Amino acid sequence: MNVETAKTNKPRKNAFVMFIHKMGSPPWFYNFTGKFIPWFWAIFIVLTVWGLYLGLVKAPADYLQGESFRILYIHVPAAWMSLLIYISMAIMAFIALVWRIRIVEILAMTSAPIGAAFTIVTLAAGSLWGRPTWGTYWVWDARLTSELVLLFIYLGIIGLYNAIDEPRKAARAACLLALVGAVNLPIIHYSVKWWNTLHQGSSISLMGGSSIDTSMLWPLLIMAVATKFYYGANLLTRARVKLLEQDIRKAWVREVLKEKNG
């Protein structure tokens, strides 16, 4: 369905669809999100500084792992985000495919590199952490493996999106792939989980088992919230730039640019 025709001749029933279609108008989206973005960035920076201060300076060293446990404050929030962003991207991909809404396509596609970046951070931080704790950078543990596969799927989506020239076509193809990946990810996750327990009893358990001290927990929670604001801010900033690029010859962009420059 086309955005313009939908607006003029179809009565709206569903508040959600209505919101989606309102979001679908580029100038509205541009102006609406413009108000939030600075706040998102600000909250992200404040929370990160606070969380890292508590985590890296205030929290006591772990009695087992010493100082190296502090990688936790990067590793765990990044790991959570890598999964959360995929879910969010898949939902947007579904909306984009069904209603053919360009802005949602853009949002889904700008999510992919952010998610991939978090996945790489998770893998890198985890590997660095693995060296002191496990004595090796890499083992084919279930969680590690499925995180690696997640990275491959992210890279596939990004690769496909960039390989196709026409932006709308590229976005639709990559959105479809994101959806197929969403169906498969849980299957991959569980199959990898078993695979590992089946072949060899993994001697390493990620969570040291016992409950975590509150002075170590708080910074983690703060960092977890901070990364969500980072995602929001980064996503919207990139999406707005992309929208301007695509509509560079449209009237509303000229107006926006005129306002900016003069």
Place this chain on the structure above:
Amino acid sequence: MLSASQIVFERYFEPVFEPVNFDLKSGELLLVTGANGCGKTTLIRVLAGILHPTSGQLDLKAAGMAYVGHYLGIKDDLSVVENLRFMRDFLGTSGTSCEQLISQVGLTRVAEQQARTLSAGQRKRCALARLLVSEAQLWLLDEPYSNLDQEGVELVDILLNRHLDAGGACVLATHGAHRPQWAGTTDYHLVSGAAA
């Protein structure tokens, strides 16, 4: 049979051609002309339903549609007969025999030859035979005359006249010097969206 109102197709967020409007009836020929790169092929692919128009209404009421484009849709590894037989089975049509069609388009000598070894004009003729196999009411022809010799050009005109006489309709895109003679012809000069 086919009507278009305010058809727009965008690439890279720019319209390829000016909005298109027409209403094609049975026995009519729509002749789409325009310079190289004005969007004739694109328009025909939109009409064929391969491309999705960005906006506008397309209304199709034909019993079957057939298309000959720049890419002819002939399997290189099958012979001419095999190509036509497959299309017949696939479409479930059952009129004139394939051999007869092949002789109509003048390919009898190379009928058993693999399509990859056909000359450019022979390939085009093979695609024309497939057009006849489809028994469709609406023909979409994108430069049917290219690569054909004098006799081949006349062949296209004969087939076209017969099709229109029998109540069919046709959209034909061309920029060549040659234009088919038919009473119910509408000229449609396509203007590139970029030029406007």
Place this chain on the structure above:
Amino acid sequence: MLSASQIVFERYFEPVFEPVNFDLKSGELLLVTGANGCGKTTLIRVLAGILHPTSGQLDLKAAGMAYVGHYLGIKDDLSVVENLRFMRDFLGTSGTSCEQLISQVGLTRVAEQQARTLSAGQRKRCALARLLVSEAQLWLLDEPYSNLDQEGVELVDILLNRHLDAGGACVLATHGAHRPQWAGTTDYHLVSGAAA
């Protein structure tokens, strides 16, 4: 510049065309005509040295040879400019700038576009620009007019006249209604070996 005596090319042990004889000199145009499938493309590929004649003598004394065939030899993934720039570097020629050539063939608007997105006529024009890049003395053109609009056909004739004026030579295969106007034209009607 190019002379052929009793050139025969066989496929499946059958000659494709009757033995070919000619002697092409500087400033001359050899116009090869004939029905679809009579062997024009095959002959031109023999002259170009891509196919090996089964028997006969081919004598080439040209400074460079350029060929535009059914397959245009344009890289889909490069833009028009990149295609020409590569050819220039590859051939080591250094005449008119690529941008100028592109504007000569009327592709300025799509110069930066990837070749895969060009329309059929735009592709042909791109191949014509490559012809100019090569600065070759002998041109082998296989249906240069196909897919071109009126303006494009005139463009080919202009380029051809200029080339022949400057002492070049050309073998041009065509079956279309249009034929170039040039004083030193030899007509060569090719007869299929199978027909004979």
Place this chain on the structure above:
Amino acid sequence: MSGQAVNASLSRAFFALVRRDILLAFRRRTELLFPVIFLMVVVSLFPLGIGPGPQLLARIAPGVIWIAALLATVISLDALFRSDFEDGTLEQFVISGHPLTLIALAKILSHWLVAGLPIVLLSPLLALWMNLPGESLGVMILTLAIGTPILSLIGSIGVGLTISLKRGGQLLSLLVFPLYVPILIIATAAVMAASDSLPYTQFLGLLTAGLITSVTLAPFAAAAALKISLS
């Protein structure tokens, strides 16, 4: 047309397409053997690269045979679908008015017949080469019989998405191999369980569930992907 007539015409189109694809694949009689020989060559690289120890080979046999099957699938997938796209036949299919899902399903079926079935038939020989213990041979064949159609089905989505790209081959493997991970894991787990005399039926059940799910979903996704690639 009545519903029945439509169904008859659809099934005729379906089988016409399958017949054509198989004819194309076996245009020359020698080409019948290509998929089989490809598999044999790839599998035989392993004893050469890893060394001929029989225990070691038996240990890695299920994995090696399955990985070779994945590779053979991906290589042949691209070939089978791409040509219809490049020569304009796919456009003709769209115009015919037959549902694209049906066309995708027909192509997937003929792909399996050409590229998947030979793997299944050849697997006893491969297992013999790799010293796979006899008990697990039957399970190996079963996993391949159930699993290779899933490879064709999931692969067709990837092909549909990359078909309009010139250098699609590498990107295709990038897209589909991650999706193949569960099948690889479950199938090899079944074979290994069988060679250790452990129960393995649950794995076969899972594979079958996977087959049913992908038969019902993948053709739709593949058709959507093709539609996008054409535009």
Place this chain on the structure above:
Amino acid sequence: MSGQAVNASLSRAFFALVRRDILLAFRRRTELLFPVIFLMVVVSLFPLGIGPGPQLLARIAPGVIWIAALLATVISLDALFRSDFEDGTLEQFVISGHPLTLIALAKILSHWLVAGLPIVLLSPLLALWMNLPGESLGVMILTLAIGTPILSLIGSIGVGLTISLKRGGQLLSLLVFPLYVPILIIATAAVMAASDSLPYTQFLGLLTAGLITSVTLAPFAAAAALKISLS
């Protein structure tokens, strides 16, 4: 033209072609990563199919990495040569008058830069994944650095021969894999010797001899094969 001028024009043509092929391969920035990711994906299939046991993985690591290199080479070979054939560019090369051997050599070089070099550069990471012991890592990299150009060189002959066939990909693997067997054996023997602290230089010597031989012979054979395929 004088001899020197001819040489200058030939070397200019050579580098123009190499530059173009690399530009084509990496048309977009993300495509730079495709070969690398392809290799990572293929190698990571092995632990998944064979099991994560570090000793076992270390044992088969040289073979697996080398076989992945063979596969990556063959898949990319076809892509890199075929397009020039199908769009008529190869005809243009023949007509240009430049020797076809030079053109074959340029295409082989760019193939190695695109498909071989990334394997060499990535091999440390792959070795890490497969738990290859640190001592043999250097030898692994050396064998890949000497061996992958041989793969491109020999492969180009096979491509030249199969390029005019539609379904050439599978046939290509049949032709070239047998030719790759000696390289696979020598290279993995070198790495295994190194991990067992045995002498390995003789193997590297053999590989180097192979490289020299194939550099001098393969481009001529490839050019002849291309010439045959064109007619």
